[in-house]
Amino acid sequence: xxxxxxxxxxxxxxxxxxxxxxxxxxxxxxxxxxxxxxxxxxxxxxxxxxxxxxxxxxxxxxxxxxxxxxxxxxxxxxxxxxxxxxxxxxxxxxxxxxxxxxxxxxxxxxxxxxxxxxxxxxxxxxxxxxxxxxxxxxxxxxxxxxxxxxxxxxxxxxxxxxxxxxxxxxxxxxxxxxxxxxxxxxxxxxxxxxxxxxxxxxxxxxxxxxxxxxxxxxxxxxxxxxxxxxxxxxxxxxxxxxxxxxxxxxxxxxxxxx
Amino acid sequence: xxxxxxxxxxxxxxxxxxxxxxxxxxxxxxxxxxxxxxxxxxxxxxxxxxxxxxxxxxxxxxxxxxxxxxxxxxxxxxxxxxxxxxxxxxxxxxxxxxxxxxxxxxxxxxxxxxxxxxxxxxxxxxxxxxxxxxxxxxxxxxxxxxxxxxxxxxxxxxxxxxxxxxxxxxxxxxxxxxxxxxxxxxxxxxxxxxxxxxxxxxxxxxxxxxxxxxxxxxxxxxxxxxxxxxxxxxxxxxxxxxxxxxxxxxxxxxxxxxxxxxxxxxxxxxxxxxxxxxxxxxxxxxxxxxxxxxxxxxxxxxxxxxxxxxxxxxxxxxxxxxxxxxxxxxxxxxxxxxx
Numbered sequence: 225x226x227x228x229x230x231x232x233x234x235x236x237x238x239x240x241x242x243x244x245x246x247x248x249x250x251x252x253x254x255x256x257x258x259x260x261x262x263x264x265x266x267x268x269x270x271x272x273x274x275x276x277x278x279x280x281x282x283x284x285x286x287x288x289x290x291x292x293x294x295x296x297x298x299x300x301x302x303x304x305x306x307x308x309x310x311x312x313x314x315x316x317x318x319x320x321x322x323x324x325x326x327x328x329x330x331x332x333x334x335x336x337x338x339x340x341x342x343x344x345x346x347x348x349x350x351x352x353x354x355x356x357x358x359x360x361x362x363x364x365x366x367x368x369x370x371x372x373x374x375x376x377x378x379x380x381x382x383x384x385x386x387x388x389x390x391x392x393x394x395x396x397x398x399x400x401x402x403x404x405x406x407x408x409x410x411x412x413x414x415x416x417x418x419x420x421x422x423x424x425x426x427x428x429x430x431x432x433x434x435x436x437x438x439x440x441x442x443x444x445x446x447x448x449x450x451x452x453x454x455x456x457x458x459x460x461x462x463x464x465x466x467x468x469x470x471x472x473x474x475x476x477x478x479x480x481x482x
Numbered sequence: 483x484x485x486x487x488x489x490x491x492x493x494x495x496x497x498x499x500x501x502x503x504x505x506x507x508x509x510x511x512x513x514x515x516x517x518x519x520x521x522x523x524x525x526x527x528x529x530x531x532x533x534x535x536x537x538x539x540x541x542x543x544x545x546x547x548x549x550x551x552x553x554x555x556x557x558x559x560x561x562x563x564x565x566x567x568x569x570x571x572x573x574x575x576x577x578x579x580x581x582x583x584x585x586x587x588x589x590x591x592x593x594x595x596x597x598x599x600x601x602x603x604x605x606x607x608x609x610x611x612x613x614x615x616x617x618x619x620x621x622x623x624x625x626x627x628x629x630x631x632x633x634x635x636x637x638x639x640x641x642x643x644x645x646x647x648x649x650x651x652x653x654x655x656x657x658x659x660x661x662x663x664x665x666x667x668x669x670x671x672x673x674x675x676x677x678x679x680x681x682x683x684x685x686x687x688x689x690x691x692x693x694x695x696x697x698x699x700x701x702x703x704x705x706x707x708x709x710x711x712x713x714x715x716x717x718x719x720x721x722x723x724x725x726x727x728x729x730x731x732x733x734x735x736x737x738x739x740x741x742x743x744x745x746x747x748x749x750x751x752x753x754x755x756x757x758x759x760x761x762x763x764x765x766x767x768x769x770x771x772x773x774x775x776x777x778x779x780x781x782x783x784x785x786x787x788x789x790x791x792x793x794x795x796x797x798x799x800x801x802x803x804x805x806x807x808x809x810x811x812x813x814x815x816x817x818x819x820x821x
Contacts, residue, residue, distance in 0.1 A: 300718025313574040314763035328718030333699040
């Protein structure tokens with residue numbers, strides 16, 4: 225067990241409680257997809273796990289230690305975060321960007337040396353995008369940028385990778401590519417927690433589903449067990465169907481009609 | 483940009499800076515030839531008295547006027563450009579200049595009050611320095627009161643503080659005596675190195691050396707800060723601490739520079755862009771290049787300012803007239819790959 229979420233609740237200052245009593249744990253090699261309609265706090269839950277937001281109640285334990293009592297640097301060697309939007313202000317080269325993943329293991333005044341660039345190169349190879357190393361980060365496509373961002377997370381050598389809507393803003397092919405990457409990372413032993421708007425992605429990834437519904441209720445379990453037609457239709461408030469397609473051997477989630 | 487090309491750029495710029503410094507020392511109403519400069523300096527270093535009469539005059543011109551002025555111009559240029567680069571990095575915005583947090587308007591109010599009180603040069607400089615620091619302290623206090631530490635709120639506080647101080651300055655100009663005080667304030671605001679001697683150079687040296695070395699040391703962290711607060715935090719950085727240190731250093735640099743020579747526009751905005759064009763956006767490379775090119779640019783501008791006409795041209799006039807077209811050219815050159 226790497227990360228343990230114990231009974232957390234969250235409310236923004238002066239606003240009603242967003243969600244409460246959420247508990248689950250993240251194990252090595254596990255994929256957890258956080259799903260739910262807009263505004264229920266999927267990203268907030270992910271942010272709590274990344275220590276970007278502090279739960280109003282409850283605690284999150286990283287290998288037994290309370291996140292609140294840990295320094296950002298201690299957390300960053302175990303948890304990597306892939307943000308949804310990356311709007312670079314300056315044109316850094318991809319390699320210079322990826323090498324910043326080594327930051328949590330470096331001193332404040334230290335600058336990346338050969339060994340750090342080697343780690344960055346290796347992460348790019350792991351993502352099969354070594355050819356992007358010298359390109360400007362501002363000049364690559366959205367899909368490539370997402371891959372570069374994951375490569376940076378890998379350079380952190382984390383145990384868990386948190387991704388906020390990793391498939392958002394990507395074309396269909398790139399969405400599937402990113403899902404494949406997530407699956408591969410899990411097979412390599414990383415735990416991956418993602419938020420997604422597409423329940424079919426949760427089905428494709430398998431693993432666990434963490435769902436928050438519009439009443440702030442939390443449902444957690446293996447995707448196969450949790451995801452059903454009734455469950456999805458009530459979660460999103462529209463008529464959704466689950467069909468088993470024999471040719472590809474899996475259940476597919478589709479809208480009934482408009 | 484590979485290491486070799488970067489080192490070559492640094493070497494060429496340093497060489498240009500050395501040549502310009504030598505030229506700046508030689509050029510002027512009393513022109514000196516480089517060999518005599520060498521002779522005067524070497525006899526000074528050997529602690530031998532200068533015997534030759536013309537060399538003695540040169541000795542005075544060099545050590546009392548030109549060398550201090552050359553050093554001051556280089557340091558001020560480096561300081562303003564460096565703080566511009568740092569502010570741009572920290573605020574993730576290439577349009578930011580060193581006075582974003584109100585340093586320049588604070589310093590102007592400080593200098594103007596010294597002028598109105600009829601105080602001397604030293605007080606004017608100290609008031610300007612304190613005014614600049616006061617403005618930054620004010621601008622960084624507002625986010626604390628609001629308990630909102632985003633960059634946007636900090637920039638807005640900077641705008642509020644400079645807006646207020648600019649109006650205060652306008653009141654001071656309004657009540658100032660036109661012939662003496664008002665012209666002194668206006669002249670101060672346009673920037674000049676003419677009243678500078680070794681005393682000022684010594685006064686800003688600690689700020690220059692400490693600020694520059696700290697910021698050079700943190701240059702890679704500035705890359706990470708420029709990704710924004712979320713990414714910097716998840717990369718394990720203590721964002722508020724590192725951001726605080728870099729902003730404090732940059733503000734000290736600007737306030738010290740402005741205090742001895744008045745406000746000088748453009749340089750803090752343009753030079754970082756030039757550096758990015760030369761060696762790319764990586765702050766570990768662009769910060770050293772910014773420091774050297776800033777020193778070079780300011781030195782060239784100041785030498786033109788004192789040698790072009792019989793009267794001295796205020797610096798901001800030249801930095802604007804030369805800097806603005808340069809900036810347009812830089813934007814044209816880098817349109818594809820810097821933003």
